[in-house]
Amino acid sequence: MRVLRNLSKDKLAMTSLAVIVIIIAAGIFAPLCAPHDPEEVNMKLRYAASSWSYWLGNDHLGRCVLSRLIYGIRPSVLWVLVALMISVLVGAVVGFIAGYFKGKTDAWIMRLCDVMLSFPGYVMTLAVVGILGAGLEHILIAFVVMKWAWFARVIRTSVMQFSEMDYVKFAKASGIGSFRIITRHIVPVTFADVAVVASSSMCSMMLQISGLSFLGLGIQAPHAEWGMMLNETREVMFSRPELMLAPGLAIVIVVSAFNFLSDALQVALDPQLVTSTSRGKLRNKEVEKAVYEYSRG
Secondary structure, rough: HHHHHHHHHHHHHHHHHHHHHHHHHHHOHHHHOOOOOOOOOOOOHHHOOOOOOOOOOOOOOEEEHHHHHOOOOOHHHHHHHHHHHHHHHHHHHHHHHHHOHHHHHHHHHHHHHHHHHHHOOOHHHHHHHHHHOOHHHHHHHHHHHHHHHHHHHHHHHHHHOOOOOHHHHHHHOOOOHHHHHHHHHHHHHHHHHHHHHHHHHHHHHHHHHHHHOOOOOOOOOOOHHHHHHHHOOOOOOOOOOOHHHHHHHHHHHHHHHHHHHHHEEEEHHHHHHHHHHHHHHHHHHHHHHHHHHHHHO
16 A cells, blocks of 8 residues: 555656556457457558558558557567566565575575576577577567576575564564465565566566567567567658557557656655655755745845
């Protein structure tokens, strides 16, 4: 409740949250939201301009750009969100085990994470795609493979910090089981770090999948995806720039919304940041008032 109350005070955060909810709802109910079949080819409407029937015009095969943009939400946002949740879940389980039990368990898990993190993200993704072949599902597998170790390290650090608290030590001394201590005493306080890290990672994963689809390594035709839509409009980017503008703006808007929401979550979940932000705003108001009074003589 406190988090929602703090978020409700931030207009930019609420706007970003509304945009994300609308985009996700449009992707889930794409068959109801899309005015036309996104894969229907009509060469008579090739590169047709915007009209009442086709608000964003038609592409090189006469397909409805708006319908393809709506269906493109599924691979560009929804499936990336699923891969992110799996990565966070795997990283959380490994991070909690390493951070809570420590010792040899922590050492072995962290060495495995070091090996996984020693490879750059794009190199690992290209390696997985090169082995399994091009396709959306293979990119999502690559995301899970390369992201879980990073989440595990971040969550492990947070768990080690809170596992040394007095109430956790008291719970251990009272004979409470490790699983119950983790679920009741450590998971709630580490949720803030997990939420902030996950929301910020969503931005990079969306950009990566759009970039790989732009290169032809992601989802394959005739299915719609924002990065692939950018690739299909390269030849007419100067004569018909609006065809490239639609998927490009969609990527910018959604990534910006997740980025703004991540920053707002970090402030809302950390009382110290809330206090410092409030003090900063109060100080700015005092300075503005002093300048105003000075200007009036």
